[in-house]
Amino acid sequence: MILTPVEIKDSILMALSSIRANKMRAGLTILGVMIGVASVISLASIINGLDEAMNNEIDAWGSNSFYITRYAFDVDRSKLSDEDRNRPPITVGEADAINKNCPSVDGVSPQNYYFAPGGNVVKYKNRKGNRPYLMGTWPDFIKVNSLNLQAGRFITEIDQHSSAMICVLGHDLSETLFETENPLDKVIRVNGKRFTVVGVFEEKESTLGDDNENNQVTIPLSTFEKIHPWEEELFLIARGASHEVMELAEEDIINTLRIYRNVPFNKKNNFAISTQENIKDMVNNITEYIYLAMIIITSVGLMVGGIGVMNIMLVSVTERTREICVRKAIGAKRSNILLQFLTEAVTLTGAGGVIGILFGVVVGLSVNKLIGFPLTISIFWVVVGFAVSVSVGLVSGIVPAMKAAKLDPIEALRYE
């Protein structure tokens, strides 16, 4: 089976010329491989883009933050035990306790949201916001979430104590309501109640399209609680004093909350605390599952494609029996014929792979454009896509190639 470089080069040239002679069939042969590779590339770039966007988003939340919730983000609420189902909600009390007892934490922002049936109604004159979010929070919110104002001021301790009817608007909402007018000190109606605008947030760049801060009315938590006394369930963000004390801060928060929530020493926490890293891990876990699903789906596709290649190559061997026998009669060895057909199969599927990669990039690009996610084409998946298509050619070409190599030259030459 030893072949010289000249023989290899000639095999490739011969393969190319016989593919060129039968373009239609070649196209159909590689369709399966093409689609398989295209879906790998497009899915991978979409998932990659999504992954990166989510990670960026999480980074933007600030790496010193803890998220305190009743249940972990990824918990399946339908599968909770009775004990877990009865966990008390996170309330302002928890936020107070952390503020008082954790020196390693330099800010807590309890956040409570209200969703009116049919969407919150926010009005200025005859202009209406587009179903904005309504959130009650503490003055620390702006510090903990590293946000900036574009105009005016944020909620103060005084606003909080006096349950002032003031609000801070998100960038987009302010533009919708006020267009060119100056929003400061204007009175708007939020679900029918009158609020004075005291500040406007800077526009928040969002890669994931979750621009809710841009379309949000932020009011003091005390005001929020007066209007919506039944909305008890809170979400806390606490900020560690510095990157170095994060471990200590986590411990402080856990101890404080266990005491505050009366958790017996032999029971596990009845609340969830996660850091940016935890959430990233969670996101990455999810994307790993998506990758796994993608790999399974596309390998089925590629297998079908490979069987197609094998079938068509077998037909081609039968059709070209005479050609093969002539080649053998004038001196082609088994290895020459084997290599010729393998090269043909690999050239076919490799070409299918390249077209599939290009096609996948185009699909990925358009999907990303459509949804607005950033696109990340990974060299890794391009290489994998190409390697897989070449391997499909090798694997599905071997049986037809062996069949061709074993042909007896006189068989075809003796009959017309």
Added chain:
Amino acid sequence: MPLIETKNLWKTYKMGTEEVNALREVSISIEKGEYVAIMGPSGSGKSTLMNLIGCLDTPTQGEYKLNNRQVSSMNDDELANIRNREIGFVFQTFNLLPRATSLHNVELPLIYNGSPADLRRKMAEEALAKVELSDRMMHKPSELSGGQRQRVAIARALVNNPSILLADEPTGNLDSKTSVDIMRLFDELHREGNTIIVVTHEQDIAKRAHRVLSILDGKIASDVRVSEEGRKIL
């Protein structure tokens, strides 16, 4: 030392329970430079003998020495190598690659012995010039006449300077005028020193050879050497 020497060759085909003896105890010897015609009725075993001589097939029994090398015991790859270097085949149905140009068809045997591309091209051009097809190098078989196709096939058979040129009814698919052209070409190749074996049905063609082997039912029925004068008389 003869170029071709067979001793007691048998070729038996098994068809179910029946056995067909396509060749029976064939012992012949052919010297370098001979021009041999093989004649016989249809089904007598001419093609079978050509396939054995051309190393396309191996005998069921007996010995075959080509250039003093035992062919009967060679494996597939060794046979391929012999076919490539020692044998030039010309078939009744031309058997050119339909999608390849004349030049590429003629180059093919050189590809399989690993000659470098420029040498290959030079040798193929020379072979095509010898059969007077220098102006048809880039034509595909479908763009050539029958006689031209057979000349391309002859150029392909000659390109490697083989020891023997084997032709199985080379004019079977050609009209009589073109047949004469092809046979003239064979005469000329013989004059240049090539060893030629031709299977034919036609007396006219056999007349050109210097020796006529007749086969009947797989057996050599006669082996006649024809002198220069004898051929003139015929």
